[in-house]
Amino acid sequence: AWLDEARPTARPGIWRFGYRPPKEAPERVAPVTVVGMLVPLALAMLVWSLWQRGVTSYQYALLRLFTPDDWWWGGTLASPKVFEGREVAAPGAEALVIYEGLAFAVLVLLVAVLGSWHAIVSHYVTRRPQPARALISALLALVVLSFVFPDAFPVVGWSPVPLVDPLLSLTVLVSDGYGLMASRLYTDTLYAVVTLLVVWPFARLGGWLPYARTLLARRAAAPTPGVPVVRPRSQWPALRDVGQYEAADLLTGEVTRGTVNDVDCARIENAFSAARRGATLDAFRDTVLRRGGTAWTHPSGARDLRRRTASHDLLAGQVRIGRWTAAQQAPLPYQDAGAALGPEVLGTSLLAVGPPGSGKTRALVEPVTEALALQALTGACAVVAVSAPGAPVCADDAFDVVVRIGDPASVHDLDPYAESDDPDDAAAILAEALVGDLDTVGAQGAVTALAQLLGPFRAVHGRFPSLPELHALLAGEETVLTRLGEALAASGNDVMRRELDARVRQTGAPGDAGRALADRLA
Template sequence: MDTEGTHGARDGRRAAPVPLTAPPAAPTAPPAPRQPPGAERSAAVAEWLADPRPKASPGIWRKGYRPPEPEPDTEGGDRRRIVGLVISTLLGLLFWSAWQQGAIPYQWAPLRLFTPGEWYWTGSMQPKKWQGEEAKIVYHGLVFGILVYTVGRLGAWPDATRHYVMRRPQPARAVIASLGSVGTLLFVWPSFLGLDWRPLPVADPVFSLVALVAGLDVFTSPVITGLLYAAITIAVLWPFVHIGGWWQAIRDGATAGRRSAPPPPRPADAPAPAHWPELRAAGHDKAADLLSAELLGGRMNDVDCARVFHAWRSAAADPAALAGFVDTVARDGAAAWTHPSGQRDLPVRTATHDLLVGQVRIGRFAKDERNPYAVRNAHAALEPAVLGTSLLAVGPPGAGKTGRLMRPVTESLALGALTGRCAVVAVCAAGADLGDDDSYDVVVKPGDPTSVHDIDLYADCADADEAAAFLAEGLVGDLDAVGTQRAATALAQLLGPYRALHGRFPSVPVLRELLDGDPAGLAALQAGLTAGEHSAMRRELDARIRQSHTPNDPGPALADRLALLDRPAFADFFDPGGEGRPFSMRAVVHHPLRVRVDLPEHGHEEASRLLARLLLAQFGYVVRGRARRPHFACLVLDDAARTITAESVRAIQRLRSLNAGVVLGLRTIGEVPEPLQGPLYAAVGCRMAFSGVTTWDGRRFTEAWGTEWIETKEVAQHTVFADQPMTRALHSLRKLVTGKAVTTDAVTVRKVERERWSASDLAHSLPPGHAVLSLTTVHGEHAPPLLVDLRG
């Protein structure tokens, strides 16, 4: 897409050209351009819209995806099938020839056993009555049917049919089956085409059986005769109907015919999606004409198209919203529903995106035998449908978590925010490469005096109990000695009275003093709650004062953790009553925001871990408060070390039903408390192991991915001991020439249960720049752990 001239310039403007020496003579007129301005861009967007996006398994890049050709034969399967077909057919022909000549011993014994003897002449099988002649014809047909079934089983005809015919796409499958049916009918009814060869014993045995049962007079009725002909023909054709998938081919053809019905007039050189056929089908031709003119005039990019498509699908089912959609398009054209920031694209893109389906390409599935053949060499992609089950990525520093996973995912979500479909909060260390500041609406840099925004520790919360719950989770959620519930109660006993008195929550220094049990601060707060309307808050504060300085008081531990934020570097931050512009996590559930929080890892590592833990706790609470929102909300933690708590694991489990998700990056799973490692793997639906993980980390992935049944072959070589002198001599000569004893192979094929990926394979077999990725969608679809080349 065109970047409006922002690529390659640090300040977002095109660099000034270097002055050049004037040419000796200027041309009288500039050469005419080969296409009008914006034509190249409009053609690229139109082609992008027209690219097919078929349904595919989770994790497969859908734009332009084509299912692979059938897997090539690698173990001589084609040779075995052909040999089986040829040998079985030859044996069948040999048997049938011998049968026709009467060379099979006792071939008439079954017929004599089941039919009356008066039908034949004594001492022979020569028919004496017409019933005997018809019985012999029925007997021939029965033997022929048994022969065809036996030959088909011996030659594995069903397997060969599936391999050579049924695996082919339509209409080739139906055409091959049709040719086979025509050839079979030529041998069943040769007389219809004037052929004089003997027909197969298919129709005559049926007529003879009917004659034996109902008598010869039945054939005087043309209706019955016609029905018999039709029944035999249908019976012969029925296997070919199944083999060729004729009904499915007919349905597909009818559906294609309906789809190819002539749409309203559109430019001949523009692909159909560029002409907005959905709007035209709904009767809004003027809006479609306007959008087509904008697109073909080069004034729309992929973000604009995705944003308008999203608005259309949201409004299509509501007549009132539909009228507003048409008015907005008429008023703003390609700029309709532009993001509040005014941006219609990101300044810089580092990954490949398909905004129509919300996918971002992160690599290519490797051509590895452990990957199913159907996905090998296909592009790997992520989208909100899989991120909604949350993703856990584990890999050592330098494995590519930030550059090859976090950056593309964050960039995709930021583009989704520009289309109104996503909100993203990216939390990373200061200096991490998760995009430029211009790519975000809010950039918070705690501890940096140049930061425009601040963090609202209370997430714009009006309920003291809710604010106390996630604040306690962020402060002491990683401490086993301090119960989170007791800490939340202690905080609520202070936050509620303070808000009732001052109309806001306290700043960090004030809250720290209150938790420390400062007599002056508690007395002042107690004195301000003398009015009758504050009696309940007065009781809360009195309970906190009584609990202060007791052995089980969580106040000191909370105060110690707040001391990490009560530092000179944070003097201008975390003050609800200050002059800063606080960012509230609650805003992401109401607006498609793009937010980046740069944590001060250097010098304030403990404070950074506390803030990351607090943001994760806030995210879990705020998305639960508004589950029915039109956009997907995602929290990306580039480094989730020491942020995972028991409550956050439970919150992650609930996110998939709340149209939200988190992406967690870890250097090692050891950065999560051991009792929470198993529950964390169970809570997330997507797991990603980067090259370089340890066997301890790999063991957790192995347990999460489970086992599968695979077919194994064991070959045992046994020495051949000959009994005959000539055979022993030949074996001795062969051993002398080859240097090896004569052996025979004993092959054992069995199914065994094996780990999908062992801890040793994950630790030692992953090439650099690769990762093993398993996915689960919010709808329950699964993709097994697959090897992904992140450089592809």
């Protein structure tokens, strides 16, 4: 079951084993926002009612400003004259219709902007899946069209909004006659254009065109011959896809019997990936058929750690270190999800900040080191863990070799000279390790200082000095240097004695590399 558990793709830091992405809760519009939408609408209805009653003498000021004075009776606000014998007998009446249409358009625009109607309608419509989104926008378009063309909807009984009539009046004034009004082609075209202009915003809101393309693409797509069988991971589908049926059946049986663990499965998957890259699938099959779940076992023979302190998912390369908080401030995918570190994080760098004793080692460093040790057992990496004395980062049995530098009881130790027998080579190797970022010591000066000590010491003792002995020599301790010089004199090795004398003369001099190297060894 653990092998077949879903491991969906998730954001970095989320425990993928059995992770179920949370469903995004629908965002509700705050009551204040709804009130802010309705208040401008109510005010606009009041203003329009007062406008139609003509309660103020200033509402027609712009109309009188942009129209000839002889269109209106003197002493009136906007009472149009009737001219006998003209094609357009009352141009003022037509201008009044156009003016009311413009006033209505400005009022609608102000309501939409002040009430944030576009944002609110988009919130409720665009987030819905198709075809619900298209249907809702179509219903809204029909509602608006019922206000523009109420005669086309027998069930409604209200008057049309001033949209079509102002356009017809504008046609009369521009053409200076009613000839176009008598043309069925012109009026039908005008109605069609108005309908398209009204419907177009709702078509964009509902995504009609993309949805229509999707439907057409589905109809044009060739029918699939059949849905392929999706095998669970415990049946090793990747092996079956390349024809490795025997190996897959053998491993499936071992998984069913429980004779393999997660380390074995991850190790075999790594070996299979390497075999595919190297085109050595036949050798892979032979090894699996011969050794089964123990194939490619770590050279130590270990197939697992003796003790695990954290939860691991080797197939995803993750180690769980806790759980993300369910606070509202946390991003939704992280809320109450398991917290884990995986290759995408461990492959970069990690900085843990906290006071001493806060649990950085126990809750972070130890699980990460344990995860790397498990990955090493799968053949995915090699691990070198460095810690301070008395502060282990993992149990000793998680490593093949444990080196305690300077501890006489340690079974293993580091050879600072890399098993070299030549003093010059050993000096070069050690100098490269010690100089590092030292600004006061050059690499060549460090090599010379070390060679002047390593050669004489090896000539006397037949070995290179231990680190404490080397520290004393570099620090220029008189007793140690005198004893070494006397031993060289007694052996008659004048060459090495001259090397040592040169080092003694340089000890304490300005620019001497010995003291800086001794400080590095301290």
